Amino acid sequence: MQKIDNSQTQNEFVALVGEIQARVTRLQGAIDNHFDLDPEDIHWGHVGDLTQYLEVLTNLTDRIFNEAK
Template identity: 45%
Template sequence: MTAQSTALDTYLQRLPMILDKVEALRQLADDHFGHDPDAIHWGHVGDLGRVDQALDDLLAIFDGQAE
């Protein structure tokens, strides 16, 4: 094996980083993204709409089944 990384090596290195970010997003969501639930306004709703769309876009890349 050469010192040059293979695609699989790089893939396996990146996967845990993505999983860490997904978990961080889950933790943020569990905490209402740091917002006081009693102070939620339409700007927060819009932010979540953009996040929802971005997640749909990501899912579409990998499974083509995003709604």
């Protein structure tokens, strides 16, 4: 059986993992800083935004961890 060289695939995978890690790091920074919002300025629009963010993240984590309902 001939072994397939998948080094290009592995390199792309590692690069994509790095891209994801960079986005997760940026996201954590935004969370730590309460999305750059002053508590006095928060309104229902911000709540709606966070609800949408949570929905997207829930879909992502459900897919990654096979937790879909």
